[in-house]
Amino acid sequence: MKQIAILGSTGSIGCNTLRVVEAFRDEFNVAALGAGSNIELLVEQIVTHRPGLVSVSDEATAAKLRIELLQRGITELPRIETGVEGLCEVATCEGVEIVIGAVVGALGLLPTYRALELGRRVALANKETLVIAGELMTQAAANSGAELLPVDSEHNALHQCLRGEQRRELKRLILTASGGPFRTAQLESIERATPAEALKHPTWRMGAKITIDSATMMNKGLEVIEARWLFNCSADEIDIVIHPQSVVHSMIELIDGSIIAQMGVTDMRHAIQYALTYPARRPADLPSLDLTTLSKLEFFAPDPIRFPCVELAYQALRQGGTMPAVLNAANEVAVAAFLEEKIRFGDIHRLIRAACEAHSLQSASSLEIVLEADRSTRRWVSRKIDSQEVRAVKS
Ligand code: NDP
Ligand code: MG
DSSP states (O other): OEEEEEETTTSHHHHHHHHHHHHTTTTEEEEEEEOSSOHHHHHHHHHHHOOSEEEESSHHHHHHHHHHHHHTTOOSOOEEEEHHHHHHHHHTOTTOOEEEEOOOGGGGHHHHHHHHHTTOEEEEOOTHHHHHHHHHHHHHHHHHTOOEEEOSHHHHHHHHHTTTOOGGGEEEEEEEEOOOTTTTOOHHHHHTOOHHHHTOOSSOOOOHHHHHHHHHTHHHHHHHHHHHHHHTOOGGGEEEEEOTTOOEEEEEEETTSOEEEEEOOSOHHHHHHHHHHTTSOOOOSSOOOOGGGOOOOOOBOOOTTTOTHHHHHHHHHHHOTTHHHHHHHHHHHHHHHHHTTSSOTTHHHHHHHHHHHHOOOOOOOSHHHHHHHHHHHHHHHHHHHHTTOSOOTTO
């Protein structure tokens, strides 16, 4: 029986992970869960899986959780921790072999790092972690022998395409992108898009932050940086192609011109199961992809005018050092402000560009340095938003 820990169990990836675990009850046991503040759902997860350790966002939430569990008749309470330290406890919980990284944003940085340091397999959805500190993460994994397996569907596809191939025979990685809800929208309507419009993803159901990232296509930019670290490729070896049907999850091109694609249904349980059972394959409780019902598979070049975030991410990757951490922090703050209707959709890329231009590049040689770049960028972008230098949506 493999013991697993889930960082972000109440989120979209976290819930899908538990569905996979429930299908393989004699293979995986949930030892620890980390969540934020969705107590109602967490209580259900604890009642079903009985983990020994749980972490929530803060003390007030922990107190509520204790009361709820007692009211549900759970007398043997799990150990309950809080904050980032609590997530680190979950990631390093004794006996755990696999950690699922599914919190959103920079919050996952430290717990993921701690799990890799201990040599644990990390099934990583939380791409921001690799964007911020890709070199430190992959070094920690190399030092301890930890396996870092991608759950992000494109990278999971690339991992599958690369099985059995030689690195020296790889020409390029081709990440597919759905293009999001504004793929063909007019520039003016993109500029003024509302959160409700931006949250309507055409092919995937996901948490709010990544859904907005898909609408700006920053998600694909972050994924280029993620791919750089997972597969040790340069920016020039990573291309993006728009593929609205999201059937081809990504492709590789080999030096002889052969292109290998991974295809499947749009359900994250496939990638999660792959990362949990790797290198073995197990039957999945998912429908087969019916090729005869696919009327067409289209591929287009991305539009740099509609989606400037993609180029911002390539630039940050080429500059290296602390720049990707700055790009990510600016994006996180801008997306949160957009969801709170403090800024326009079109302000997101402007704020990110301004934050990157204002930053003095440093080498990303320690976690402290990247965390400081993250914190100072958050302060800088928040000040810009509060000082009304960005046009308020409702003005
Ligand atoms: P969600 O927003 O659905 O879930 C986020 C999780 O993080 C929740 O469990 C939430 O807890 C938890 N969380 C938030 N704040 C805190 C906090 N302060 N302390 C502890 N936990 C916290 O996100 P997704 O599942 O969509 O995405 C997770 C990651 O996976 C992201 O990095 C995303 O980019 C990536 N990803 C997601 C995909 C998807 O299909 N959803 C696909 C590919 C990658 P709570 O709700 O209890 O507050
Ligand atoms: Mg993806």
